[in-house]
Amino acid sequence: MDKHLYHTFHALGDATRLAVVEQLLKGPASVSELAGPHDMALPAFTKHLRVLEGAGLISSQKKGRVRTCFIQAPTMCDLHEWFALRQRMWEARLDNLAAYVEDNGKG
Amino acid sequence: MDKHLYHTFHALGDATRLAVVEQLLKGPASVSELAGPHDMALPAFTKHLRVLEGAGLISSQKKGRVRTCFIQAPTMCDLHEWFALRQRMWEARLDNLAAYVEDNGKG
DNA sequence: TAATAACTTAACCAAATGGATAAGCATTTA
DNA sequence: TAAATGCTTATCCATTTGGTTAAGTTATTA
Numbered sequence: 096m097d098k099h100l101y102h103t104f105h106a107l108g109d110a111t112r113l114a115v116v117e118q119l120l121k122g123p124a125s126v127s128e129l130a131g132p133h134d135m136a137l138p139a140f141t142k143h144l145r146v147l148e149g150a151g152l153i154s155s156q157k158k159g160r161v162r163t164c165f166i167q168a169p170t171m172c173d174l175h176e177w178f179a180l181r182q183r184m185w186e187a188r189l190d191n192l193a194a195y196v197e198d199n200g201k202g
Numbered sequence: 203m204d205k206h207l208y209h210t211f212h213a214l215g216d217a218t219r220l221a222v223v224e225q226l227l228k229g230p231a232s233v234s235e236l237a238g239p240h241d242m243a244l245p246a247f248t249k250h251l252r253v254l255e256g257a258g259l260i261s262s263q264k265k266g267r268v269r270t271c272f273i274q275a276p277t278m279c280d281l282h283e284w285f286a287l288r289q290r291m292w293e294a295r296l297d298n299l300a301a302y303v304e305d306n307g308k309g
Numbered sequence: 310t311a312a313t314a315a316c317t318t319a320a321c322c323a324a325a326t327g328g329a330t331a332a333g334c335a336t337t338t339a
Numbered sequence: 340t341a342a343a344t345g346c347t348t349a350t351c352c353a354t355t356t357g358g359t360t361a362a363g364t365t366a367t368t369a
Contacts, residue, residue: 099217101217101219104214104215106215113207113211120288166292168293168295171288175289181278185275
């Protein structure tokens, strides 16, 4: 579903959606349980759920009237790995700005 | 600058900006070096740089006519840590959907 | 000093986003 | 079977976003 990493980051780039992800990390929940803490009407909220689902961050299953949502572990894993693979690169750049300023003067 | 994590994710949630971050992980670069690969006019591109800078993902320093940009390691570190601290939570949920489907039937 | 290079500012625009309300549709519950 | 629950669909709207062009400013270079 989600070939591009920036789609996944985009899905996390909203206060409501990030909170939903945090809540689902604690365990599955229904749409109304997830919506509860957020001050908005359901149609607006379910749009956020669709963005998260489109990004592969959550999945859901409807049983009767109730839709239950789940975190998608593999996508979380992919994101985590993206950082893990790059950690040494930013560590290598840790002092770059400082070094640059020192070499060239501050003005 | 960036109290909320979703601001940082939002900054990474765009193809151009994510590419800039990837490029800066390899080392500092000027605005035009960064803009080179991207098919857009400079004013549009520098808006992306301002979003990244506002999110604390990059910093920059102007020397003469040239502005040089740097990755901000501490913010990358914060993001990485957010995932690291939650890894066990999504691992614990790995089989949740499968288990749910099995318990409740697939219909 | 004239021209060029590297941005920067300002004004504008189309499309996407995040929200609303109203109405509809299954599924439980009384 | 009537009412309530838990979404879902459709339509609409203001604001934000991601882009444009034009013009300006500050270094460098010829």
